[in-house]
Amino acid sequence: MxxxxxxxxxxxxxxxxxxxxxxxxxxxxxxxxxxxxxxxxxxxxxxxxxxxxxxxxxxxxxxxxIDEPDFVLLDCGSRDIKFVRYAGGRLADMGWNAECGASMGFTIELLASHYHLDYQTLPVPERAFSVTCGVLGLSHIFDAVVEGNPEAVAVARFVKGIALNAYRFAGEPARLYLSGGLCDNPLFVASLPCQVAPLGRxxxxxxxxxxxxxxxxxxxxxxxxxxxxxxx
Missing domain, CATH: 3.30.420 (Nucleotidyltransferase; domain 5)
Structure with a gap:
């Protein structure tokens, strides 16, 4: 099959x-x-x-x-984000956001290609942009670059903002299981302010x-x- x-x-x-x-x-x-x-x-x-x-x-x-009765699992795709939360071994909550999560993974990948960046080497910035949409958030990067900030720093702040938005969408858990291609993006994973367990694609x-x-x-x-x- x-x-x-x-x-x-x-x-x-x-x-x-x-x-x-x-x-x-x-x-x-x-x-x-x-x-x-x-x-x-x-x-x-x-x-x-x-x-x-x-x-x-x-x-x-x-x-x-996941061999646990209580967990939150967040999936970050190219065009949306979604999560499920289990409590006591049963599904307790879920969410699917294709608007504020629009083109999130796709935009992150596109930025790396456009600016010739390697997310394996970019450090997590101290500050993040306030980003609720992968497409609309691009203006923050352009503004920061025009103001003289390095492209790598501007993109890193964008990625951290995306990660924080996804974390809030999932309910801000202390431990988060992560699904999707962004499991392979160390900048995104390290930008999540909690314990993260990547499960892959x-x-x-x-x-x-x-x-x-x-x-x-x-x-x-x-x-x-x-x-x-x-x-x-």
């Missing part, structure tokens, strides 16, 4: 019969007729026979990977594996497995 997390910028794929581990491919590299058996993600509905809501996949992935695929095993009836908090033909 081919499982897929169809993200905006990257797709995470796992063939349960052929692959020994998941793989990441650029979304633009997939042909128009590429289909999965079971999928989640922004473009999942039109590319799969069956679709799992992203919050469902995130929650199930958290259940599979394949949490939602783990959720699909659990969905495959359990089916729609066990979906947390009545979030359900959907036919890919259902309307959003």
């Amino acid at each position: 081919l499982l897929a997390d169809f993200g905006t910028s990257y797709c995470k794929l796992l063939d349960t019969e052929l692959d020994t581990s998941p793989r990441v491919v650029p979304a633009r590299s997939l042909g128009a007729d590429f289909r999965a058996d079971l999928a989640t993600g922004h473009n999942g509905r039109r590319r799969a026979q069956a679709y799992v809501n992203e919050l469902t996949a995130l929650a199930w992935g958290g259940e599979a990977l 394949f949490v939602l695929l783990q959720g699909l594996l659990r969905a495959r095993q359990r089916g729609a009836a066990a979906a947390p908090s009545s979030i359900r497995l959907e036919s890919a033909t259902e309307k959003r």
Whole structure:
């Protein structure tokens, strides 16, 4: 069975019969007729026979990977942010922000390419920009550079502002499990003002594996497995 997390910028794929581990491919590299058996993600509905809501996949992935009754799991994608919170082993809260989190991961990646920066080497700045949107927050960088600040410092302050906004959105937990490509961005991770446990890019695929095993009836908090033909 081919499982897929169809993200905006990257797709995470796992063939349960052929692959020994998941793989990441650029979304633009997939042909128009590429289909999965079971999928989640922004473009999942039109590319799969069956679709799992992203919050469902995130929650199930958290259940599979986190052996704790109480936890907060935050997923930071290219175009949105979402979280689930468990208390006493049960789903207690969730949130999905595609407006204030708009193009967050995509913008961070774009800035590194535009300014030729390496997030592996950028230190965490003392101050952060007040950023609530990846797109609208770009003006802070441009203003800071015009004022004479180094480009690297301006971008680092932007990234820290993005991290703080995501942290507040998740409810400001003392310990935060992190999902998504930004797990590989040390500046973003270090900018979160709490203990962070990065889980990597394949949490939602783990959720699909659990969905495959359990089916729609066990979906947390009545979030359900959907036919890919259902309307959003």
